[in-house]
Amino acid sequence: MELIGLAAGLLTTSAFVPQALRTWRTGSARDFSLGLLVLLVAGNSLWMAYGALKGSAGLVAANLVTVPLTVYLLSVKLRRG
Numbered sequence: 001m002e003l004i005g006l007a008a009g010l011l012t013t014s015a016f017v018p019q020a021l022r023t024w025r026t027g028s029a030r031d032f033s034l035g036l037l038v039l040l041v042a043g044n045s046l047w048m049a050y051g052a053l054k055g056s057a058g059l060v061a062a063n064l065v066t067v068p069l070t071v072y073l074l075s076v077k078l079r080r081g
Contacts, residue, residue, distance in 0.1 A: 002056070002057065002058055005056060005058030005059060005062075006057070006058040006061070006062075008058070008062075009058045009059065009061060009062025009063075010062065012062065012066070013062045013063075013065045013066045013069075016066055016069040016070065016073075017069070019032075019069075019073065020069045020072060020073060023072070023073055023076050027076070027080060028076070028080055029073050029074075029076040029077035029080070030077075032073060032077055034074075034077060034078075037070060037073055037074040037077055038074065040066075040070045040074075041067065041070045041071055041074055044063050044066045044067045044070060045063070045067055047059055047062075047063050048060055048063035048064065048067060051063060
């Protein structure tokens with residue numbers, strides 16, 4: 001079961017990488033809504049905490065990557081639009 005979680009985490013986390021790279025290149029997060037980014041940061045942070053409490057390496061690992069990526073996107077959105 002943990003392998004399924006690791007695979008799911010790898011796929012969903014990987015989905016953020018192209019967006020983060022595009023945002024880095026363009027310097028803009030205009031295409032993202034502020035609400036989406038705030039909810040993603042909060043939700044992924046809670047998933048990471050839940051994974052830690054449950055002892056799920058998959059949840060923790062995926063969100064250790066996803067949270068910083070979404071925080072980066074949110075910070076660009078707040079600074080540059």
